[in-house]
Amino acid sequence: MTNPNLRWIPLLAITLIVTALAPTLLWMRESPLLALALFERESYNLEISYQITVLLLVLIVIAIVAVMTGKAGLSYLNLRNRDGRICPEPWIGLKPSASDTWNNVGRNMAIVITSVTAVVIYFQVIRGESIHVDLFPGLALIVVFALMNAFSEEIIFRFSFVAVVHRFGYSPYVGQGLAAATFGIVHYFGTPGGIPGVLMAAYIGWLLAKSMFETKGFFWALTIHFLQDVVIFFALLMK
Template sequence: MLALFLVTAWMLMLWRVPAVRSDIFVNSYLNLFTGYTLSILALAAIILVLTELLTSQENRWAYIDFRKLHGEIQAPGFFRLPKSADWFSSGRIAALVPAALTVLLKIFSLPGTAVFSFRIGELLMTLVLAGLYAAAMEIFFRYSLITLGKDANVRSGGIMVFCVVFSALSGYYFPMLGGVFGLLIGAVQGTLSARAMLDTRGTFWPWTIHFVQAFVMMAFSVVTA
């Protein structure tokens, strides 16, 4: 737990002082996102290696499979989902929920003088960065916690709590979201992504959920820079 808190603090520090700096773009936010994403990718690689070294052979790489799209959704009873509810059919909807919340947060937090400037090249680069960013964050807040938790025979409910707490804290303190609404978005995203990884034993839907939200979050900053 202490190690994960330190990693989270390190990630937030990298936002302020990225290990990799970029000045190749005219857009200041795109330079910031590039430096930060490359910095946390390096940190994610370290976490991934440490996770596998600390995991038994049985659980090593068990949740990293990107091809697993199916899995029965294990939601609490009050959601009243049909027993046949599967991530293959519901994952697309799940990916839109944190993204929609992010759109609302960004719209209501825009200054009245905000001017939108859409450049295809910048948006394509943002798309790539969002994908890499989502992969790194899923390694931090889902894959490492779930793999190590399962290896230690922690129940799924306990693993979910850890995943949601760390994701919510990241949303609260991370400057691109921040505050109570950032905490809410982080909690929702953490819940959906962790549940998807546990149910499918794969990374496709967790990554997709995070990627869509990350692209929306980054794109708003890039087009209004």
């Protein structure tokens, strides 16, 4: 689409797609389209059924973005791009020094965000409950589920906006704002949930979209989200 007067159409389209997918994911978690029975524990079967179904949707989202943006958009799926200059945003706690880049700040943010997530999850999910650690296949499945979930949600709620915003010349703040709003709202019904879940997810949505814009890659978004999900799935599946 070369007409600059029509560049709002792809942005509107991807916003509507993501907005429609958000409640669909909530519905699918309660009523997965697949009914796999691979494990003795039903919670594992429900999760793998959900994750595989969502991955199929993610492939469709990637295909749609590819049609809209071509190679320019798909380049943001690069996992090798880990570094880049950080534009300061003091209001979200990003006040980098002159020597700071995503290489070190991304690592620090991963530690901080994972730690905060662990605290919130303790009070929302674990507090007062007993933990029963299932070494196999439980711990292995937690890693697999966390990776699948992080990848899927980063594609839907981050990559989709970042690629389209970049391709059609919008400010990165548009992509970051849309990523924060959609990811935050859907987490009212997620884990962590409620108002704390909305605020945390909106912050993560903004930050990880920012990481993608500034590194021109997928690494920190996927890594930080994956570490969060390891904590969340451990709490949900081991209690």
